Amino acid sequence: MxxxxxxxxxxxxxxxxxxxxxxxxxxxxxxxxxxxxxxxxxxxxxxxxxxxxxxxxxxxxxxxxxxxxxxxxxxxxxxxxxxxxxxxxxxxxxxxxxxxxxxxxxxxxxxxxxxxxxxxxxxxxxxxxxxxxxxxxxxxxxxxxxxxxxxxxxxxxxxxxxxxxxxxxxxxxxxDGAGDQVRSHVTRTLGKYAAGLEMSTPDAQEFGKAYGAVLGEVILDAVARAGLEFDDIDLVIPHNVNTVSWRQTIKEMGADPERFFLENIPVYSHLFSSDVFVNYVTLREQGRLVHGHHYVLVSVGLGATFGAMVITHRKR
Structure with missing residues (x-):
C-alpha cells in the first residue's frame, strides 16, 4: 500500500x-x-x-x-x-x-x-x-x-x-512510516438527523432504531474495503457513548461481544472526539495490541455521522 x-x-x-x-x-x-x-x-x-x-x-x-x-x-x-x-x-x-x-x-x-x-x-x-x-x-x-x-x-x-x-x-x-497502517476509512452521514439534540421526538426514535444497523454496516464496509473479513479483526476499538447502543450494534452484526472493547465505558464515559485514541492507549498499555493484527476504530457523531477506520498494528 x-x-x-x-x-x-x-x-x-x-x-x-x-x-x-x-x-x-x-x-x-x-x-x-x-x-x-x-x-x-x-x-x-x-x-x-x-x-x-x-x-x-x-x-x-x-x-x-x-x-x-x-x-x-x-x-x-x-x-x-x-x-x-x-x-x-x-x-x-x-x-x-x-x-x-x-x-x-x-x-x-x-x-x-x-x-x-x-x-x-x-x-x-x-x-x-x-x-x-x-x-x-x-x-x-x-x-x-x-x-x-x-x-x-x-x-x-x-x-x-x-x-x-x-x-x-x-x-x-x-x-509510509513504521507505525500502524491505515487500511480503510468509511463514513456515512444521515442528514435527516442533522438537528442532533434538537431532533423531534419521532426523528429521535427513528434514529435510535436505525442506529445499530447503520453502524454495523459502516464497520463491515470499512473491513471489506480493507480487503479483510470481520473474522480477521482482533478488536473493535469504539467510542464510549454507552453499552446499550453497542449491544444493539453487536446484535445487528451477529458478532461476538468479546471482540468489542467496552471496558472503558463505565470508567471514563463518552469523551467527545477522544474516545478511540484514549481506548487505543489503554489497550497498548495493557499489552493487548498485537503486531500484525487488525483493529477497527469506530465513532458516531451527532448530526448524524458514522465512521470506521481499519488499522493494522505494527510494534516499533
Whole structure:
C-alpha cells in the first residue's frame, strides 16, 4: 500500500479528578431514577471532570508527548485540532493556532476540524494523510489533537444516551512510516438527523432504531474495503457513548461481544472526539495490541455521522 497513512504515535491525557455520575445529578437536572438508568442500562458509572480547568491545560500534555516522538530532523507540517462542539473558545481565540504556538511549531499550518462531531478525530486522520500526500514535503508529519471541556450542562448531557466527560489525545501521522497502517476509512452521514439534540421526538426514535444497523454496516464496509473479513479483526476499538447502543450494534452484526472493547465505558464515559485514541492507549498499555493484527476504530457523531477506520498494528 504505497503512500499509506500511518499512525506513528498516539498519546492520551485524562484529568486526575474522577467523579461518580451521581455527583453530577443536580447540575445536570437528573433525578435519582434517571441516574439509575444511566448506570444500569447505559453502563455509565464514573468519569473524569475538572470544572475549574482550562481547555489548553487539558489538550497540551498529550500533544507534547506526541511531539516528543517526532524523529530527529523531521518536521510537523500540519496541526489539526479535531473537536466535537463547534465553539470552544471566545471568537478572538483560534484554538488550533494557540496549540501550534504553545508546541513551538510556528512553521506548521494549523486549523480545526469539527463538522463530523465526535467522528472528527477519524476524519482528521484521513485528511492528514491526504494533505501529506498532496502538499507536504517528503517525510513530513501531521499532528492531530483532540480534547474539550464539558463546559456547561447543555453540552455535558445527551438525554437518553450519555454523559460527556473530559479527556484529550494526540496522534502523530505520516505517510509510509513504521507505525500502524491505515487500511480503510468509511463514513456515512444521515442528514435527516442533522438537528442532533434538537431532533423531534419521532426523528429521535427513528434514529435510535436505525442506529445499530447503520453502524454495523459502516464497520463491515470499512473491513471489506480493507480487503479483510470481520473474522480477521482482533478488536473493535469504539467510542464510549454507552453499552446499550453497542449491544444493539453487536446484535445487528451477529458478532461476538468479546471482540468489542467496552471496558472503558463505565470508567471514563463518552469523551467527545477522544474516545478511540484514549481506548487505543489503554489497550497498548495493557499489552493487548498485537503486531500484525487488525483493529477497527469506530465513532458516531451527532448530526448524524458514522465512521470506521481499519488499522493494522505494527510494534516499533
Amino acid at each position: 504505497s503512500g499509506a497513512t500511518t499512525l506513528e504515535r498516539i498519546e492520551s491525557f485524562l484529568p486526575e479528578r474522577s467523579v461518580r455520575i451521581d455527583d453530577l445529578a443536580e447540575q445536570l437536572g437528573l433525578r435519582r431514577a434517571e441516574i439509575g438508568v444511566f448506570r444500569k442500562i447505559y453502563g455509565l458509572d464514573r468519569l473524569r471532570f475538572e470544572p475549574e480547568g482550562g481547555l489548553f491545560e487539558l489538550v497540551l500534555p498529550a500533544a507534547r508527548q506526541a511531539v516528543r516522538a517526532l524523529p530527529e530532523g523531521q518536521r510537523i507540517s500540519h496541526v489539526i485540532y479535531a473537536h466535537t462542539m463547534q465553539t470552544l473558545t471566545p471568537p478572538d481565540v483560534d484554538a488550533a493556532r494557540v496549540i501550534r504556538d504553545e508546541l513551538g511549531l510556528a512553521r506548521a499550518e494549523a486549523f480545526a476540524l469539527t463538522q463530523q462531531a465526535c467522528v472528527s478525530s477519524l476524519g482528521a486522520v484521513d485528511l492528514a494523510g491526504e494533505l501529506l500526500r498532496s502538499e507536504a514535503p517528503g517525510g513530513a508529519y501531521a499532528l492531530i489533537v483532540t480534547g474539550e471541556r464539558a463546559y456547561s450542562p447543555k453540552v455535558q448531557l445527551i438525554p437518553n444516551s450519555s454523559i460527556m466527560a473530559e479527556a484529550a489525545a494526540a496522534c502523530l501521522v505520516t505517510v
